[in-house]
Amino acid sequence: MKRVTWVRGVVAMLAVVLCVPLFAGIAYTSNQSGDWGTSSTWTPSGVPGLGDTVSITGSHIVTVSDARSVDSVTLLSNVGSKELHAVTGGNLTIAGSGVPLLINAPTLGANVVQLNGGTITLSNPNADVNVIGGGLTAARIELTSLGGTLAIGRHLTFAGNSLLAQLQFDAGSNGTVQIGGDLGENGTISTLLSNGTIEFNGTGSQSIGGGYALPNLTIDKSGTATLNNTTTINGNLTIVNGILDDGGYQINLNLLTTSSVSIASNGVLKLGSEFTATTFPAPILLGNITLAANSAVDYQASVPQTVNDSITYKRLYLQKTGAAASASKTISGNYLHVVEELYVDATVTAIFDND
DSSP states (O other): OHHHHHHHHHHHHHHHHHHSOSSOOOEEEEOSSEETTOGGGEESSSOOOTTOEEEEOTTOEEEEOSEEEESEEEEOOSSSOOEEEEETTOEEEEOOSEEEEEEEOOSSSEEEEEEEBOEEEEOSTTEEEEEEEOSSSEEEEEEOTTOOEEEESSOEEEEEOGGGEEEEEOTTOOOEEEESSOBOSSOEEEOTTOOOEEEEOOSSOEEEOTTOEESEEEEEEEEEEEESSOEEESSOEEEEEEEEEOTTOOEEEOTTSOOOEEEEEEEEEEEOOSSOOOOSSBSOOGGGEEEOTTOEEEEOOSSOEEEOTTSEEEEEEEOOOSSOSOEEEEESSSOOEEEEEEEEOTTEEEEETTO
16 A cells, blocks of 8 residues: 555656646847847847747847747837837737736837737737836837737726827728727827727727727627727727727717718617717718618617717617616607617607607
C-alpha cells in the first residue's frame, strides 16, 4: 500500500510540474523603428508573441505587416512621437484583458495607433482601449484613407484633455471601429469627408457617449445600445440587429440630407424618454428610409411627442416609458401608414392634427 501511495504522489507531483508554464512572458520595449517581426526592432532582441507585453518608446514607429499576437501594447508618455501602424496585410491580435491597448500622450509630440489598411483586434471580451490626451500633446487612433479595422472587445474610453484624446477618420477613409462595450465621453471624434463606420456589436446593454458627430453608425448586436447625449450622424444609420434607443437625445443627420436610415427585420429604433420627446432622425428624404419587414419604430416619450406621419412603417409602437400615468402622440396629418402592426398603449392618446 505504501508503494502504491508513493507512486500516486509522484504522478501527482509530475502533473503539477507539467501544468506550470515553461516560459513566462517577456516584456519587450522598442529599440528602434521597424517591422514588428524584426528582432532588432526590440529590446531584448526577439519578436514579441502571445503572452508577451510591448511598450513603444522614443520616436519609434513599429509596423505590423503580417499576422502577430501579443498580450498588451502601451505607447509610453515620454518624449517623442510613438506610432503603431497596422498596414495592409497586417493583423495584430491583442489578447490581454483590462486595458491591453493604452495610448498615452507623450511629453512632446503625438502618439498614434494607425490603421492603414490593416487590422487590430482586442480578442478578450473584457479588453478596453484607453486614449489619454495630454495638456498640449495628442494621443490618437487614426484610420487612414486605406481603411482598416479596430475591433475592441469591450470599451473605448478617453481621458485627459478631451480635445487631444482623439479618434480620427481621415478624408476618404472607409475604416471601421467595432465596439463590444461602451463608447466613452470626453474625447474628440473627427470624421470630415470620411466614409468610416462605428459599429456596436456587443451583447446586452451598450452606451454611446460623448455627443459626438459620428461617420456611419451601425448597430449589429443583441440587446440595446443607448445614446447618452445628442448625436450627429454625418453618414448613414443602419440597425442590422438589436435595439437603438436614443435615450431622449435627438439623432441629427447631416444638413445636406444625404444620410440614410435603414432598419433590418431584427432591428428596433426607440425614440424619446420619460422626460424628453424626440423625433425620427432628421433631416432625411423619404427615399433614404428603408424599413424591412418586421422592423420596428417605437415612439416612447412620456411627454407630448410628434409622430412622423410621412413614413410607411412596418411595425409602429406608440407607448410611454417611466412613471407617467399617460402620454400623448401628435400625428401632423390625417393618416398613419403602417403595413404590419400598429400598437397603441392603453395609456397613450393619439391626436390627429387635421381632424
